[in-house]
Amino acid sequence: MTGHRMLVHEFLTRSTSRFPQKVALVCGERRFTYAELNEMSDRLGNALAQGGVRRGDRVAIHLHNSVEAVVGIFAVLKAGGTFVFINASTKLEKLTYILNNCRAKAVLMDARTGGVVALLEAVPSLTLAVLCGPRVESGNTHLQHFDDIQSTLPATLLPTINIDLDLACLIYTSGSTGEPKGVMSDHSNVDFASTSIMTYLESRADDIVLSVLPLSFDYGLYQLLMTFKAGATLVLERSFMYPALILQRIQEERSTGFPGVPTVFAMLLQMDMSAFDLSSLRYITNTAAALPPSKILELQSAFPGVTIYSMYGLTETKRTLYLPPNQLSTRPGSVGIPIPGTEAWIEDESGRRLGPGETGELVVRGRHVMRGYWESPEATAMRFRPGPLPGERLCYSGDLFRQDEEGFFYFISRKDDIIKCRGEKVAPKEVENVLHMLRGVTAVVMGVPDPTAGEVVKAFIVANGDPLTESQVIAHCRAHLEDFMVPKYVEFRTELPLTSSGKINKLGLN
Amino acid sequence: MVSDMNSIKPAIRDFIARNFLFSDDGFQHSDEASFLEEGIVDSLGIIELVTFVEKKFNISVADHELLPNNFDSVSKLSSYISGKLTDGS
Numbered sequence: 035m036t037g038h039r040m041l042v043h044e045f046l047t048r049s050t051s052r053f054p055q056k057v058a059l060v061c062g063e064r065r066f067t068y069a070e071l072n073e074m075s076d077r078l079g080n081a082l083a084q085g086g087v088r089r090g091d092r093v094a095i096h097l098h099n100s101v102e103a104v105v106g107i108f109a110v111l112k113a114g115g116t117f118v119f120i121n122a123s124t125k126l127e128k129l130t131y132i133l134n135n136c137r138a139k140a141v142l143m144d145a146r147t148g149g150v151v152a153l154l155e156a157v158p159s160l161t162l163a164v165l166c167g168p169r170v171e172s173g174n175t176h177l178q179h180f181d182d183i184q185s186t187l188p189a190t191l192l193p194t195i196n197i198d199l200d201l202a203c204l205i206y207t208s209g210s211t212g213e214p215k216g217v218m219s220d221h222s223n224v225d226f227a228s229t230s231i232m233t234y235l236e237s238r239a240d241d242i243v244l245s246v247l248p249l250s251f252d253y254g255l256y257q258l259l260m261t262f263k264a265g266a267t268l269v270l271e272r273s274f275m276y277p278a279l280i281l282q283r284i285q286e287e288r289s290t291g292f293p294g295v296p297t298v299f300a301m302l303l304q305m306d307m308s309a310f311d312l313s314s315l316r317y318i319t320n321t322a323a324a325l326p327p328s329k330i331l332e333l334q335s336a337f338p339g340v341t342i343y344s345m346y347g348l349t350e351t352k353r354t355l356y357l358p359p360n361q362l363s364t365r366p367g368s369v370g371i372p373i374p375g376t377e378a379w380i381e382d383e384s385g386r387r388l389g390p391g392e393t394g395e396l397v398v399r400g401r402h403v404m405r406g407y408w409e410s411p412e413a414t415a416m417r418f419r420p421g422p423l424p425g426e427r428l429c430y431s432g433d434l435f436r437q438d439e440e441g442f443f444y445f446i447s448r449k450d451d452i453i454k455c456r457g458e459k460v461a462p463k464e465v466e467n468v469l470h471m472l473r474g475v476t477a478v479v480m481g482v483p484d485p486t487a488g489e490v491v492k493a494f495i496v497a498n499g500d501p502l503t504e505s506q507v508i509a510h511c512r513a514h515l516e517d518f519m520v521p522k523y524v525e526f527r528t529e530l531p532l533t534s535s536g537k538i539n540k541l542g543l544n
Numbered sequence: 545m546v547s548d549m550n551s552i553k554p555a556i557r558d559f560i561a562r563n564f565l566f567s568d569d570g571f572q573h574s575d576e577a578s579f580l581e582e583g584i585v586d587s588l589g590i591i592e593l594v595t596f597v598e599k600k601f602n603i604s605v606a607d608h609e610l611l612p613n614n615f616d617s618v619s620k621l622s623s624y625i626s627g628k629l630t631d632g633s
Contacts (some may be wrong), residue, residue, distance in 0.1 A: 123583065146581075275580055275587040278610045306609040422599070456588070487588060504561070512565075517586050 039198045039225040042382050043111035043257065046072055049265040058262060060269040060287060061101045068120070068265075071105060073189035078109035078164070080190065081183040082140055085162030089114040089195050091139040092204065095249075096147065098122040099270045102166040102180050103249050106142045106203035106257060115139070116201040118216065121250040123516045126153065126237040128214070132206055136216055136408055140168050142180070147171050150177065163456070198222040204408050205252050206350045208452065212463030216408035217349045226401040228260050230373045234356055235291070235317060235343065241266035242314075243291040244284055246274040246298065251458065252349050253321055255278060257293055277301050281310040287312040295322040295457030296329070300486045303332050312337065321345040321353070322457030323488045325446050334362070344369055346445060350417055351402045351429045354378060368442040376400030378443070380435055390439045393446050396431040403429045414502035451540070453481030453489050458518045460491055465521065468514045469507070474499020478530055478538045479521060490522040494543055496530055549629070552601070552622045559596050560618075564589050575618040579594040590615065597621070 040048070041294060046068070050056070054069035061392040065076075069185040087093055093110040095117055097103040103119075110117040118136055120129060126149045128508065137159040143150060145165040154160050154176055166180045174307050175234055203376050204216035231237075245259050245268060246253030261268040269287045274280060274297075281302075284292060292315060294302075299320060318333070325333070333342055342362055346369035355378065357370030372378040380394040388394045399421055406414035406427070421428045434446040453460040462479045469477035476496045482490035495507065511520045531542030557571035561580065564585050579585040593615070594605050603625065611625060614624040 064603070178626075273580060274586055275590050275616070276611055279612060282611075302589075307607075309608050405616050486591070509565075517583075 036255060039222040040263075041111070041194065041198060042202045042224050043075075043108050043230075045259055045263040046075065046108045049262055053265050056228075056265070057267050059101060059104055060267065060423060061099075062272075064101065066101060067469070071101075071108070074101075074105045074184060075108035075112055076189040076191055077184050077187040078105055078180070079112035079192050081164065081178060081189045082109060082113040082115065082162070083192055085140055085178070085185075087113045087115045087139050087162070091115045091202060092118050092136040092140040094118045094120055094129075094133055094136070094138045094143075096120045096122060096124065096141060096143040097166060097249075098144070099245075099249055099254070099272050100166070102142065104270070106164075107249070107255075107258070111196075111202060114192070114195040114200075116203060118204045118206065119250045121248060121516050122147075123518075125514055127514060127517070128516075130156045132214060132216075133160065135214075136204055140164065142166065145179075188403045197424065198225065201405070203255075205255070205349050208459040208461040208464060209413060211413075212461050212467050214464075215410050215413055218405040218408055219352075220405055223352070223402060223404050224259065226375070227373075228256060228263050230375050230402065231356075232260050232264060232355050233374045234358070235260075235319070237261075237264040237266065239265040241291055241316070242269060242287055242289045243267070243293070244269040244271065244280070244287060244289040245293055246271045246280055247293060247295070248273075251322075252352060253293065253295075253347070253457075254480065256352065274298050274301070277305055281305075281312065284315065285311045290314055290316040293321075294321045296320065296325050296488050297456045299325060299333060300327060303329065303336060304350075307336060312340075315340045317343060317359075317527055318339040319343040319345060321347055322376070323454045324367075324369060330362065330366045346443070348429075348433070350404050350431070350433055351376075351398045351400070352404070353402070354396070354431070357442070361442065365438070365442055368438070368444050370442060372398070372400070373402070376402060380437060380443075381430075388437075390437050390441075392465065393434055393436045395449065396433050396435040396443070398429040398431060399426070403427050438510065451480070453491055455484075455489050455491060455518045456487045457482070458516075460519045462491075465491060465493065465511070465515065465519055468511055469493060469495065469535060471508060471514070472497075472499070472502065472507070474501070476530060478540060478543070480540050480543065482523065484522070487522075488543050491519065492523040492525065493521040494525050494527055494530060496527055502526075549626055551616055552625050555600060556597075556618050556621055559593070559600075560584065563592060563596075571618070573618075575622075576607050577618075578612075580612065580616055593621075597625060599627065601625050 050068040050072040057065045058068040060064045069429040093115045095106045140162040142164045145167040198221040202221045206214040209215045245257040341359045344357040346355040355370045378398045378524040382394045406418050418427045432449045435443050465479045479493045482492045507524045533539040562569040
């Protein structure tokens with residue numbers, strides 16, 4: 035042991051030393067060994083360094099799940115940078131905002147997305163854009179192609195310049211203000227959280243994890259990081275659009291681990307899974323939103339002999355709670371206890387710790403509590419507050435919980451109005467801001483229950499400008515918002531109910 | 545039967561344009577465009593698409609048939625539906 039926590043790119047380099055010829059990543063038909071990925075990330079790391087990326091610089095990755103995205107993450111870290119993974123369905127306008135917010139030095143994106151030249155103009159800090167996918171001829175010296183870098187740059191390891199207190203990544207998350215905020219994770223946060231989660235999952239080098247979760251989602255990102263830390267294999271799928279294909283892949287690849295969110299499990303439980311041999315599965319995990327106890331029972335019978343982990347987390351601490359699988363039958367409604375090496379409790383508004391049966395805000399203590407929000411001191415001060423010892427940070431989750439007599443936690447509700455759609459957070463304000471771009475529109479959005487998505491976005495609109503149709507409103511939202519934020523329902527009203535203080539009264543809409 | 549077969553692609557294009565692209569100008573992609581790669585249909589949309597196909601063409605889509613080879617473009621979906629209609633006749 036070296037005495038310090040691992041740097042995140044050492045998850046790859048150390049497993050390469052142990053298992054150079056082992057398959058680390060499967061993307062569709064393509065398979066990559068640890069040694070290959072290590073070399074590919076060295077080449078891209080050199081390109082980033084030559085392109086001006088220095089210690090601590092932010093490099094954005096705007097890609098679907100792919101080998102380029104995986105290589106990108108480790109290349110940025112090897113170059114001493116901080117990676118910022120952004121959902122591939124994020125539109126140019128918001129991408130520009132995020133890149134300017136973190137003053138990104140470089141960006142990796144798919145040539146098919148388009149808009150890269152406009153992005154380089156709109157984000158003055160950018161000195162390099164690495165394009166993946168089809169080649170686009172351009173005389174722009176700031177543009178390079180991923181494949182050219184792989185064929186021309188040396189696979190030499192750059193010298194390590196970071197320590198574990200340096201930032202590994204920013205993960206942008208929706209906030210109630212509507213402006214996305216970058217959660218800062220240093221290398222020690224990521225290493226600690228990964229180790230803790232791998233402890234209770236009993237991760238092993240012979241695990242084969244199949245992930246359909248986007249790498250932009252911390253739950254998806256950690257599937258990659260933990261698999262590589264364990265020296266195991268990740269089967270990375272682009273999406274969960276074809277559930278039968280995923281089951282087929284689990285069967286073909288003999289997957290041992292399958293992480294999902296309630297939407298994924300709701301779709302699987304509607305299917306006849308008897309045609310698939312899923313006997314290789316050792317565990318499945320659920321987080322992002324709680325599974326109702328009835329669904330947990332259905333999952334247990336659909337996946338006999340498979341260990342089921344019910345979990346809870348927030349980006350600000352990565353994972354927070356997990357239910358030891360032997361408790362699932364006794365307390366199916368609980369999301370468990372703090373992850374190994376951490377603690378959590380419940381407080382009321384005055385900061386008093388509450389006992390069993392009382393409802394209050396979940397407070398989290400441990401080395402997984404992240405470093406705050408990028409250049410947002412006010413938001414950071416609200417969420418991350420001083421702990422019992424000088425210099426430490428607690429995370430105030432913003433979620434209401436209660437505990438039973440044995441100390442197991444139960445999620446009650448959120449304190450704010452964030453909507454959870456398909457496991458992703460949607461800030462009503464962000465959707466409302468986009469709707470208000472339409473002339474003469476006053477809008478309010480809220481979450482409504484949906485059997486598959488958990489919640490979906492519903493917009494209530496008063497249109498005092500040009501006549502509007504539902505499809506025009508939705509088309510407008512699709513042009514500006516990520517897929518999961520687009521309202522599923524639009525209802526036109528002649529007026530919106532107001533509270534006594536003149537604000538829109540959402541409770542009066544039902 | 546021939547006229548039925550010829551109406552499959554326009555029906556799919558129209559459904560996707562109205563329900564996923566929210567377009568009044570019809571389906572602007574090629575019939576070969578991958579729904580997944582191009583972001584035309586997402587994982588929740590595919591369920592709506594299956595429901596539409598079952599109702600419109602009076603066929604039943606088995607879970608194991610919900611695969612990219614059958615569903616991931618207008619052309620693939622049209623061939624799949626034609627096959628089902630032929631099998632059933």
